[in-house]
Amino acid sequence: MGYTNYYHQEIDFTDEEWNQIKSEFTYIIGHAGSEIDVQYNTDNRIQFNGKPGYSCESFYIDKKARTEEDRRYKDQDISLHFCKTRELPYDIYVWHMLVFIKGMKGIQSNDFSIDRDPYTEPNEEDMKGSYEGK
Numbered sequence: 001m002g003y004t005n006y007y008h009q010e011i012d013f014t015d016e017e018w019n020q021i022k023s024e025f026t027y028i029i030g031h032a033g034s035e036i037d038v039q040y041n042t043d044n045r046i047q048f049n050g051k052p053g054y055s056c057e058s059f060y061i062d063k064k065a066r067t068e069e070d071r072r073y074k075d076q077d078i079s080l081h082f083c084k085t086r087e088l089p090y091d092i093y094v095w096h097m098l099v100f101i102k103g104m105k106g107i108q109s110n111d112f113s114i115d116r117d118p119y120t121e122p123n124e125e126d127m128k129g130s131y132e133g134k
Contacts, residue, residue, distance in 0.1 A: 002054045003087040005094050006115045007077040017104060018063045022046065024100045028093050036090050036123075040125075050090035059083040059094040061101070 013021065025046050029038060039045035039058060047060035066078040085091035098114040105112040 003091065003117050004082050004084045005059070005082065005098060007061075007098055008077075008113045009061075009081060010079050010111045012064045021061065021097075021101060021102055025097065028096060029093045032090070033095050036093055048090070048093070050085070050088045053108070054088045054090065056086045056088060059085075059090075059097070061097065086103075090119045 022041070025041065029036070029041075034051050035054075036048045037055065038048050042059070044063045045060055047058050049055040049058040060081075060083075068078070071078050071086050083094055084093055090123055095116065101112055102109075
């Protein structure tokens with residue numbers, strides 16, 4: 001089963017924007033407790049996943065947008081990022097960060113856009129175990 005959050009980052013975040021994003025992530029860490037596994041919280045990247053046993057793909061956001069040097073194939077949309085969460089408990093923190101950033105950038109801004117798959121009722125079996133090894 002898949003469930004994915006998507007975002008497009010067209011340009012770099014300013015220092016002021018990045019400081020706001022990092023501050024919001026600190027807030028998330030304080031509220032998420034053991035629901036998330038913080039992998040990076042640096043000057044250039046924030047990255048986390050669900051707690052062990054309730055994880056899928058790591059969510060990350062970088063201060064700098066991708067450039068042509070990051071292109072892996074001809075028609076790649078280098079602004080597109082995604083994170084499959086399988087609607088596991090950490091999904092709410094991924095979506096919170098994306099909605100916060102979109103709100104900070106402005107609803108009408110084309111510099112940062114967000115989307116997600118439609119909500120479905122979680123299946124109890126899907127909530128067990130880690131994505132790895134299935």
